[in-house]
Amino acid sequence: MKKISVLGSTGSIGTQTLDVVAMHPEAFQIDGLAAGGNTALLLEQARRFHPRRVSVSTRELAEEIRSELPSGIELFYGDEGLVEIAAGGDAETVVTAVVGSVGLQSTLAAIEAGRHIGLANKETLVTAGHLVTELAERKGVKLLPVDSEHSAIFQCLNGENREDIAGITLTASGGSFRDYTRDQLKNVTVEDALRHPNWSMGAKITIDSATMANKGLEVIEAHYLFGLPYEQVDVLLHPESIIHSYVEFRDSSIIAQLGTPDMRVPIQYALTYPDRWHSPAARLSLAEIGSLTFREMDYVRYPALRLAIDSGKAGGTATTAFNAANEVAVARFLRHEIPFLRIEELIDEVLQRHENVSMPDLQHIQHCDASVRELAARL
Secondary structure: OEEEEEEOOOOHHHHHHHHHHHHOOOOEEEEEEEOOOOHHHHHHHHHHHOOOEEEEOOHHHHHHHHHHOOOOOEEEEHHHHHHHHHHOOOOOEEEEOOOOOOHHHHHHHHHHOOOEEEEOOHHHHHHHHHHHHHHHHHHOOOEEEOOHHHHHHHHHOOOOOHHHEEEEEEEEOOOOOOOOOOHHHHHOOHHHHOOOOOOOOOHHHHHHHHHOHHHHHHHHHHHHHHOOOHHHEEEEEOOOOOEEEEEEEOOOOEEEEEOOOOOHHHHHHHHHOOOOOOOOOOOOOHHHHOOOOOEEOOOOOOHHHHHHHHHHHHOOOHHHHHHHHHHHHHHHHHOOOOOOOHHHHHHHHHHHHOOOOOOOOHHHHHHHHHHHHHHHHHO
């Protein structure tokens, strides 16, 4: 029986991970759960899955739920609690499903402890990809992608010679506003932006999908996961989200991974790799779909994507700055403090002021992250 810990258990990926675990109770056991502030759902999960340990975001929340936890469950809180769930206990695999760069310390701690990583927190690689991949290699830890696009590339590359890769293409749905002109975006609301046409995701990633910042983060993540230069990573608009991504080889052959849009499929594959188990996801019928459509990516229409890729090519702390600025800008938009188009403008202004540090250590990354957040919050 494989023991698993889930960081971000009450979020979209976390709850779907627990759906997968519930489908295979004979194969998986939950060792730890870490949540933010949704204590009602965490208590429900604790009663259902009986983890050895749980964590919440603050000491106050921990005190609120202490008496309601089933007996025998250890309780932690804060950043230290997140690290404890990641690196303590007996989990073999840690699913990192927290949102944002808050997942970096806990992911590094899990890798240091020899845990395999089900990676759903792309910001970890965006913020400190060179540190994460180097440590994983040194510790012999697998980084198993949970994002549908990276899982697709991972599957397409199984058994292939990496030297034969001509390039990879990440597909993008285009998000809530894929058919809007720039002029039409001026007055969109938070509620408009949260209506993703294909996927059920959390608020932050849904907004990132609408700005295409999310695809930029995925390009940077792919660069680190698959060891490819940015020139070999392309993006293509594919509104139906049926082809999740594909690989082209130097003989002009293309291998793609297809399926209905259901995150439980890549989550389960990360947990069962290299095996494939039965899944409740709807079967794909190409005959029913009838046709698939594609559009070239427009980097003028989606400047956040261009800014992300430029940051990746610049290297150093540029990607940390991009990610931190984006997180703050999205949070401000969700609080109705700034309009939608201000998100990408704010990111651009931050990057123009950013002084890049090449090959940063963890201290440099943390300083950059904090200073950029302060700047993005007051611009």
